[in-house]
Amino acid sequence: MVLDRPLRIGTRGSPLALAQARETAARLVAAHPGLPAPELVPIKTTGDRIQDRTLAEAGGKGLFTKELDEALLDNRVDLAVHSMKDVPTRLCDGTELFALLPREDPRDAWFARDKVSTLLTLPAGSVVGTASLRRQALVLHARPDLRVVPLRGNVQTRLAKLDAGDVDATLLAVAGLNRLGHAELIQHALDPTELLPAVAQGAVGCVARAGDETVAALLAALDCAATRQRVEAERALLTVLDGSCRTPIAALAMLVDGRLILDGLVASPDGARVFQTRKEGPAAHAAAIGEEAGFALKAQMPADLFLA
Numbered sequence: 361m362v363l364d365r366p367l368r369i370g371t372r373g374s375p376l377a378l379a380q381a382r383e384t385a386a387r388l389v390a391a392h393p394g395l396p397a398p399e400l401v402p403i404k405t406t407g408d409r410i411q412d413r414t415l416a417e418a419g420g421k422g423l424f425t426k427e428l429d430e431a432l433l434d435n436r437v438d439l440a441v442h443s444m445k446d447v448p449t450r451l452c453d454g455t456e457l458f459a460l461l462p463r464e465d466p467r468d469a470w471f472a473r474d475k476v477s478t479l480l481t482l483p484a485g486s487v488v489g490t491a492s493l494r495r496q497a498l499v500l501h502a503r504p505d506l507r508v509v510p511l512r513g514n515v516q517t518r519l520a521k522l523d524a525g526d527v528d529a530t531l532l533a534v535a536g537l538n539r540l541g542h543a544e545l546i547q548h549a550l551d552p553t554e555l556l557p558a559v560a561q562g563a564v565g566c567v568a569r570a571g572d573e574t575v576a577a578l579l580a581a582l583d584c585a586a587t588r589q590r591v592e593a594e595r596a597l598l599t600v601l602d603g604s605c606r607t608p609i610a611a612l613a614m615l616v617d618g619r620l621i622l623d624g625l626v627a628s629p630d631g632a633r634v635f636q637t638r639k640e641g642p643a644a645h646a647a648a649i650g651e652e653a654g655f656a657l658k659a660q661m662p663a664d665l666f667l668a
């Protein structure tokens with residue numbers, strides 16, 4: 361398939377978003393020899409503008425996707441590249457998810473200012489910086505004696521704040537550091553049994569206009585089936601729980617010999633209460649396994665957890 365003009369790829373302007381968009385462009389060109397080099401179109405989203413409060417405080421869904429959806433629907437871009445972690449379970453009407461790139465490492469990476477302390481050995485009373493309610497809840501669950509304060513900004517900003525002594529430790533997605541070419545900065549990756557990742561962490565998705573057959577066909581070559589099954593299961597769990605920014609939810613699906621194993625968790629923001637489930641089945645039933653896990657969590661959790 362050959363297009364006579366460059367594809368316009370909508371992306372946020374952060375270094376990580378640009379790296380993901382560049383990877384998508386490179387994969388498109390590799391899959392479709394003769395395709396004109398795609399053009400990157402950086403677009404600022406509401407999530408990029410909010411710097412004075414955490415996103416949970418700001419509320420609302422699609423803080424990192426809305427302006428990219430608008431650009432798609434206005435025909436200013438042909439596709440948008442997203443961290444799937446930031447994409448609401450219900451996509452914007454008129455858009456469709458056409459490809460998931462091969463998933464990166466889904467785990468969270470740990471950074472201590474002293475470069476030796478771990479989540480378990482950090483001195484009592486130490487301050488962990490994170491704006492993620494999930495990371496906050498799971499850190500406090502493991503270590504109720506630590507303090508969690510909001511820490512926002514892109515990867516570089518947060519690591520600079522750690523160096524400057526604003527906090528004693530922080531967490532970032534391993535995937536982000538790997539995709540930025542900074543794997544060497546990772547002190548260690550937290551095991552999912554210790555800190556279960558966010559739904560779709562490490563997955564990158566390509567969204568385009570529903571019914572755009574040309575772009576759909578170009579993106580079909582990029583879709584990773586294993587990633588799709590894992591992300592489908594995790595997002596089905598999230599859909600059942602109607603995940604809002606205010607509820608710490610975590611899920612991770614793994615594939616083993618054609619079977620999908622899904623771990624899911626909900627917690628109170630203070631980490632005092634954690635509810636977990638594990639469901640498994642044939643990988644082809646990914647969505648059903650996700651729903652089953654979601655309902656199992658819903659059955660365990662007290663209603664006030666959603667309001668906490």
Ligand SMILES: NCc1[nH]cc(CCC(=O)O)c1CC(=O)O
Nearest residue numbers: 443445532533535536561562563
């Ligand atoms: N909410 C911000 C965000 N969205 C995706 C990633 C990392 C990359 C990924 O999970 O794919 C990050 C930063 C982080 O959590 O450290």
